[in-house]
Amino acid sequence: MDTTMAAPLVVKTLKNAYEAYPEIKGCIIHSDRGSQYTSELYRKAVIEYKIMQSMNSAGGRCHDNARCESM
Numbered sequence: 111m112d113t114t115m116a117a118p119l120v121v122k123t124l125k126n127a128y129e130a131y132p133e134i135k136g137c138i139i140h141s142d143r144g145s146q147y148t149s150e151l152y153r154k155a156v157i158e159y160k161i162m163q164s165m166n167s168a169g170g171r172c173h174d175n176a177r178c179e180s181m
Contacts, residue, residue, distance in 0.1 A: 117149040124152075128159045135160040 112119045128134055139161050141147040147165060156163045 115144070115146055117146045117151040120146045121151055121155045124155045124159055124161070136162070138162045138164050140164045 124139075139156070141163070143165050146152060147163075153163070
């Protein structure tokens, strides 16, 4: 947890998930188009952990993410 949702926080989350579940390779992670998820830092982490990134491609259609975000 942190006071802001910046790229280093979501990268740390990926690292924690990978360390806890190394079989996460090949999984698809869904996110919105927030700057933390489109940052170079985050994209490098996704590649490093061999995770596929999926996000709302329509831009601004919050309902595309509603089911994932309600979990």
